[in-house]
Amino acid sequence: MDNRETDDIQDTEAPEGFALPRSRQANERLHALIPGGAHTYAKGDDQYPENLAPVISHGRGAHVWDVDGNRYIEYGSGLRSVSLGHAHPRVLEAVRREIDRGGNFVRPSIVEVEAAERFLATVPTAEMVKFAKNGSDVTTAAVRLARAVTGRTRVAVCGDHPFFSVDDWFIGTTPMSAGIPAATTELTVTFPYGDLAATEELLTRYRDEVACLILEPAGHAEPPPGYLAGLRELADRHGCVLVFDEMITGLRWSEAGAQGLYGVVPDLSTFGKALGNGFAVSALAGRRELMEWGGLRHSGDRVFLLSTTHGAETHALAAASAVQTTYVEEGVTARLHALGERLAAGVREAAAAMGVGDHLVVRGRASNLVFATLDEHRRPSQEYRTLFLRRLLAGGVLAPSFVVSSALDDADIDHTVDVVAQACAVYRKALDAADPTPWLAGRPVKPVFRRLV
Incomplete structure (x- = not known):
């Protein structure tokens, strides 16, 4: 042919x-x-x-x-990352503008705060955001932050969802676990999607040990009625952090992700894929009370939340801002x-x-x-x-x-x-x-x- x-x-x-x-x-x-x-x-x-x-x-x-x-x-362009189509003119215009002005400096660029403002206007359920380059970095940062805030070590992941991170805490649970210590894998437990009773049983079995519940808020089927709200209540009652992985649902479910569509607010959420229309950008977002643990304006132990040389490249953040503007303005x-x-x-x-x-x-x-x-x-x-x-x-x-x-x-x-x-x-x-x-x-x-x- x-x-x-x-x-x-x-x-x-x-x-x-x-x-x-x-x-x-x-x-x-x-x-x-x-x-x-x-x-x-x-x-x-x-x-x-x-x-x-x-x-x-x-x-x-x-x-x-x-x-x-x-x-x-x-179809499935860039593993769902290119949702506006390749070489989208509005995104490329924003990228070219920043490339001509330099892309990475010894101090933050004004583009970083503009991108944060744009993101938090699009996802108003979050109060702070930090950008990175890939989904694994931000989901692992969410897990690290949850462990620091709660003082607990176990991570509960939804066993019905296929992927969360390339890092040991998750990959150790897959058939490709070679090279990952069993002691690391044992700290990750699973719960079934849509089953609040089973999740509560897990949290009771590991009482005061689970730092967070992490899941995609929706998958190939809609959440059962009351399920996400029920998870929110379980997380609050058992003192763990609720994390929504919105790598796929972000922008595709609504401009504000699944949390914006279903009206249930997680403590932390992670975005990527469609956010950059193929450019490398991801985001960890959430409640100020938690996110500040990774900052400089608190008196507790410092959390190494995210610190990436290329995480705030101006052209990628400009791409993310252009993508969000396009989604909102063009439906x-x-x-x-x-x-x-x-x-x-x-x-x-x-x-x-x-x-x-x-x-x-x-x-x-x-x-x-x-x-x-x-x-x-x-x-x-x-x-x-x-x-x-x-x-x-x-x-x-x-x-x-x-x-x-x-x-x-x-x-x-x-x-x-x-x-x-x-x-x-x-x-x-x-x-x-x-x-x-x-x-x-x-x-x-x-x-x-x-x-x-």
């Missing part, structure tokens, strides 16, 4: 003829120099069908081009929901028409859609995911998820649904054969968290 800078996507009927020779060579170069072949495991070529992992040349709006010259409609969150609803309806209709509606399942809030691929017994299947991804790629759709950006238009959605329908026709054939192997053309894709390569 050759779509060099064209709008026509060809060869959707014959993925066997779809090859990525330059991407394959680039992947070999990546693996020779970079452990895992990528700087994020979720971007690894093991997440894609064998020899069909595009290496990106550039992106614009909702589209990306690989080094072979093929154009794709892209981006509402647009994401509208696009997602159109896409979800189209995919579900196409899957049902091809007889696989019970096997290709679209889940999640409209602004954050994912899909599950189920086998003939309706069990999650990496093999059927591989089959589905192969067909999407051949049709010019790069979609590890169906998470939308606001740069998509109706034509992009319509084309995606057409390609999904063609993929579902093959999916039906594989289900009828009770064996997707003939359609895989190689090993199946693999889960990110696994003990062995």
Whole structure:
């Protein structure tokens, strides 16, 4: 397939003829120099069908081009970080303005206070904010602060949510725990999402030991009625800190995140991903009483909260401010929901028409859609995911998820649904054969968290 800078996507009927020779060579170069072949495991070529992992040349709006010259409609851009589309002009204008003025100084820049003011105006449930470069730094800072404030050591994480940090307190709980002392892992306990009774039992079992409850306030399903308010009450009653990880929900649920939508205020919250539209910026925000423990205006022990050389680079903070302004002024969150609803309806209709509606399942809030691929017994299947991804790629759709950006238009959605329908026709054939192997053309894709390569 050759779509060099064209709008026509060809060869959707014959993925066997779809090859990525330059991407394959680039992947070999990546693996020779970079452990895992990528700087994020979720971007690894093991997440894609064998020899069909595009290496990106550039992106614009909702589209990306690989080094072979093929154009794709892209979903889940930058692992959900690019929600306005690539090279967004309003964001780039703000970034270029600051780059021309210098980016990192020996003292704080005025941009830092302006970015903080912009953030706290967008997320008025928080009273102070500190910026960093990635989500792991700010979630770990939240845990450290909670431990300092409470004098407790245990951390309770929601076991139904996939990721919180690359740091030992969390990664030690995953199958990729090599190199992490058991003594560290034992200090992290888990609670189930949506189950207040089980969480209270955990807090009672470890009475006066749990420093914080940390969770994504919402996931692929809406919070049960009263659940977040119930967690707030449990945290208060047991004297622990309530932390919302808003890496995904921030801006996508509402401009003020899930806390702004559901009306439950955490003690601390963390933001990232959509905050910078691809530029490296994250934020720890929360109650002044807690955040000041990391400052200079208190009389207690000092907490090494966050201290990063590049955490306040002016261009990244300018990007964050421009992103938030764009969301508020242009109603981006509402647009994401509208696009997602159109896409979800189209995919579900196409899957049902091809007889696989019970096997290709679209889940999640409209602004954050994912899909599950189920086998003939309706069990999650990496093999059927591989089959589905192969067909999407051949049709010019790069979609590890169906998470939308606001740069998509109706034509992009319509084309995606057409390609999904063609993929579902093959999916039906594989289900009828009770064996997707003939359609895989190689090993199946693999889960990110696994003990062995």
